[in-house]
Amino acid sequence: MTVQSKLLSSKLRPTGEQVKKLVDAYSTHRPLIQRALLLGFVAHILTTTYLGLNGKSNPSKPSKRDKGKGKATDGNDGKKQRVAIDAVFYQRLSTILRIVIPSLRSKEALLLVMHSSLLIFRTVISLYVAALDGRIVASLVRAQPIPFLLNILRWLLVAIPATWTNSWLSYIQNKLALAYRTRLTDAVMKQYLGDEKLAQDLKIFYKLSNLDDRIKNPDQMITHDIQRFSTHLAAIYANVAKPILDMILYNYQLSQNVGAEGLFALTFAVQASAALLRALTPPFGMYTALSAQLAGNLRHTHSRLAEFAEEIAFFGGENTEKMLAEREYAGLVQHESKVLRKAWWHGCAEEGIIKWVWGSFGLCICAIPVFFKIPGVDNLDLGGRTEGFVTNRRLLLSASDAFGRVMYSYKELSELAGYTARVAQLLETMSDVRKGKFEKALVSSANTEENAKILKGRGVIIESDEIEFDSVPIVTPNGDILVRSLSFYVKPGQHLLIVGPNGCGKSSLFRILGGLWPVYGGIVRKPPASQFILIPQRPYLSLGTLRDQVIYPHGREDMEGRGMTDDDLFAILAIVQMDNVVEREGGWDIARDWRDALSGGDQQKIAWARLFYHRPKYAVLDEATSLVPPDMEGRMMEHAAKLGITLLTVSHRPSLWRYHSMILQYDGQGGYVFTKLDSEKRLALQQEKEALEAKLLEVPKMRARLVELQALQSEQA
């Protein structure tokens, strides 16, 4: 008697009337019980998945132990940012999903449908291969060459769609990631740099880093974090939806072979160990967000080093810069090491449970049809039993792989939550900045009642041909009130000189005029920002050709649209005595890093040439002639006036006074004077003042000499 028949006979041997009745009833109703168990199984899979994805049993949710430490921080103020798979994550994700999949007819939706179809197709192939594998082994055991060869032929035939599907799947997943990235980058860039179609000019890129503390490295977020988010989002679909579907299909097939009871027992054991594993899983989502932030800080330190290489080299600041970079790197390494350590023991627990413990459960399940008689299934020969075992084992491997992937997907989902938090934070902060809601650490004086009242207020901006400030406070982004109420005007042709000590708010005035800083009160009348051109002390030179520098931000088409040619640009360069640069640098079409190719004075002259090309109504000159010789300065000022450009000039050079008719003089204590500028009188006063100061400097020497002379006189006497 075989072990199987012994067991079967012992199973069927009546141990009592009641037990027999129970077994009979069970056998009679088994199909119904099977169906109920299967339904229960599907409901269980869907519920646990739903609960898991909602974070109810989520490993990445901060445990009590983790609360208050190890959380992702963002911004320099150390504000805590939550990264968990919870309602906030799903709400953020759904907002982003609406951006990356704008409609059901979009390219992304189509790619997603193709992806899903291929994933289902692959599962169907796997089911077929599991059955085929069993048949091949059975024909081997039964020593039947023809069926064996036929099955091998089937195997080779199925390999064609199988390999084709896998390649297509990875291709479409990568395409999907790229499509998500493009949509998201596009949406972010429209907010960040403005949308031409909507004619929006909100200068978010400026306000984000100057008026708000929340986003420290927008460059890192736009380039790296969006890319990582897109890759994870494209993969999460395959890592969550597909394994869930696989689990249902494989387990259904398995239950047909081994009975739903075995499956039920297996599910119970697997779920219990999975719960243990989940409890052991560290908050990987938070770790990901923190890693991205620390990597961003390190990159920022290095990009500053490259940008200010000359200044640092002259100062000999290498050691300080090295220390800063090393500090950032050490922070990153410390964090990464901690994550590696946690991932190490988590990996051990994960592999032990998923591969080995579940493997043993699986072998027991595969043994069921061998040792027990399954009602409705005929007694099988050796070949049939082998076929059943091989097929079931394959199904089980696939099912456990699918379940493993659902488990791993928590980790993937946590990482996705990390990148979702970063991307959502960028979008949310840009949206706040757009609405004028800023979060910035304020100076202590901002809390006084009087100052707080000013900071709460908002002024009015009215478009006009002239510039006029009527009782406008000058307030820095961190709430420092430089001037409580400033009133002045600039009429076309009335050039304004602005003077005052350092840090009193001269340039801040231009930031308000340019719409970069908010108006906290009063009325600002000004032309649109397109009517202004700013020339700072260190002008901005873009990437591109020499022509691009002169016509910036215009492109060649804009230039031609205005009826201008390279000859006209040449004539403009001749005014600032820069026409020789065209030949020296190899023509108009040579692209260079112009910050290195041109001296500081030449860069200022290029900025003036840009002003002459654009001919705006107003030019804001912020120490714009500090590096050019006085004769060139006069020439440029006069030419600008001849072109009808009204100048608002910040300069400490008295030589510039004579080109201005009005003066706004800050006293550096919050006060100011706005009046007509009589440059000759002012120059005469200045000269007299300087002469007196020079004389006063002589006084101590004269006093000393007087003492000497008195001493000599008394010696003679």
Ligand SMILES: Nc1ncnc2c1ncn2[C@@H]1O[C@H](COP(=O)(O)OP(=O)(O)OP(=O)(O)O)[C@@H](O)[C@H]1O
């Ligand atoms: N983005 C910013 N965030 C916070 N404070 C700022 C910002 N930009 C400027 N400030 C502060 O505003 C104040 C006025 O700066 P502003 O550049 O207007 O001075 P200024 O009068 O032009 O000085 P200088 O003659 O030295 O150029 C300074 O205290 C400066 O620190």
